[in-house]
Amino acid sequence: MQDIRVAPSILASDFARLGEQVEQVMDAGARVIHVDVMDGHFVPPISIGPLIVGSLRELVHERDGVLDVHLMVERPERRVEEFAAAGADSLTVHWEATPHVHYALTAVREAGLDAGLAINPATPVEAVVGLAEAFDYLLCMTVNPGWGGQAYIDTSTAKVARMRELLGPDVAIEVDGGIDPATAAPAAAAGATLFVAGSSIFGAPDPAQAYREVAAACGAV
Ligand code: DX5
Ligand code: ZN
Numbered sequence: 001m002q003d004i005r006v007a008p009s010i011l012a013s014d015f016a017r018l019g020e021q022v023e024q025v026m027d028a029g030a031r032v033i034h035v036d037v038m039d040g041h042f043v044p045p046i047s048i049g050p051l052i053v054g055s056l057r058e059l060v061h062e063r064d065g066v067l068d069v070h071l072m073v074e075r076p077e078r079r080v081e082e083f084a085a086a087g088a089d090s091l092t093v094h095w096e097a098t099p100h101v102h103y104a105l106t107a108v109r110e111a112g113l114d115a116g117l118a119i120n121p122a123t124p125v126e127a128v129v130g131l132a133e134a135f136d137y138l139l140c141m142t143v144n145p146g147w148g149g150q151a152y153i154d155t156s157t158a159k160v161a162r163m164r165e166l167l168g169p170d171v172a173i174e175v176d177g178g179i180d181p182a183t184a185a186p187a188a189a190a191g192a193t194l195f196v197a198g199s200s201i202f203g204a205p206d207p208a209q210a211y212r213e214v215a216a217a218c219g220a221v
Contacts, residue, residue, distance in 0.1 A: 002172055002193045004220045006184075007032035007068050008211060009176075009198035010056075011047060012148045018052070019059055021202060028208035029215060031065045034176070034196045035088075036148075039073035042097050043146035047072075050086035057087030066090065070118065070176065070196075072145050073097065077104035084111035092116030092139050092174075095128055105134040116174065120145060121153050125162045136172065137194065138163055142187070143177030148198040152178030157186045164191030181217035188218040195220070 008030050013021040022033055033056065038047040053067055060067055066089035073079060076093040077100055083091055091113050093104045101117065108115035117128055118139035128138065140160050143150040156175065163173050175184075175192040180200035187195065197214045204210035214220075 002170070004188065004193055004195075004218055005032050006030060006195045006197055006201075006211060006215045006218065006220045007034040007174075008201045008207070009034040009036060009148065009196050010052075010202070011036040012198035012202035014202070018056070021207060022056060022059060024208050025201060025211045026060070026063045026065055028211040029221075030211055031063075032068050032194065033060050033065055034198075035067055035069045036198075037069060037071050037073060037079075037083075038146065042074045042094065043072045045146055050082045053083060053086040053088055061087070068092070068116075068174075068194075068196075070116075070139070071097070077107050080104070080107045080111050080113075084113055088113060090114035090116055090136070092118050092137075094118045094120070094145070095123055096120055102131060102134050105131065109134075109136075118145075118174075118176070121156070125159060125166060129166050132167055132171065137174055138167065138171060139174040139176055140192070141177055142175050142179065142183070145177075149203070150178055152180075152183040157190045160187055160190040160192050179214065181213045184214055184218040192218070 040046040069088040117135040142156040174194040176196035
């Protein structure tokens with residue numbers, strides 16, 4: 001059995017109080033902290049980069065947590081070294097962001113990190129099944145990448161179920177976008193194991209309590 005985990009996404013946090021907010025959710029039980037990197041090309045916004053990963057590494061690692069870095073950047077294979085050096089534990093690359101996906105995933109593993117592969121809502125699961133040996137987890141975008149606070153795309157639930165059917169029971173499946181207690185439950189039933197939640201946690205008045213509510217809805221440890 002794989003652990004079920006909720007990964008708070010700091011994209012929705014108050015960056016003026018970033019360390020304090022990460023401590024709040026880790027004190028509530030979070031062990032995976034999700035970091036959204038956007039380059040202004042693959043997705044329109046520019047967000048944050050290795051500097052923020054580096055400033056969180058000690059705080060997260062000393063609490064036995066991991067930094068789950070989601071690269072929404074073009075040609076992610078060119079960024080692996082700098083994120084590995086900054087302290088990332090896993091790196092997710094997008095299938096749509098490079099013609100060299102297998103190479104990118106291999107580079108992530110060779111840097112000693114877990115390799116994640118993300119697919120956008122319009123990309124069919126069948127496109128990536130052949131790469132299963134090359135990734136440690138598959139990330140199903142449940143919104144279009146680029147912004148927090150969007151509504152969960154309902155057809156994602158069937159897509160997650162299809163991923164589980166094609167990949168078997170052992171591969172971790174991450175869902176990202178519009179996850180709250182109401183949407184986490186069906187995604188969990190379909191076979192998702194890692195639940196990224198940004199605004200439903202950091203947009204709430206009490207992020208620790210909001211974390212516990214999402215965790216309860218998906219059966220997280
Ligand atoms: C969107 C990012 C998400 C984002 C999710 O492109 O990949 O990780 O932070 O935010 P919410 O949970 O608010 O949809
Ligand atoms: Zn993300």
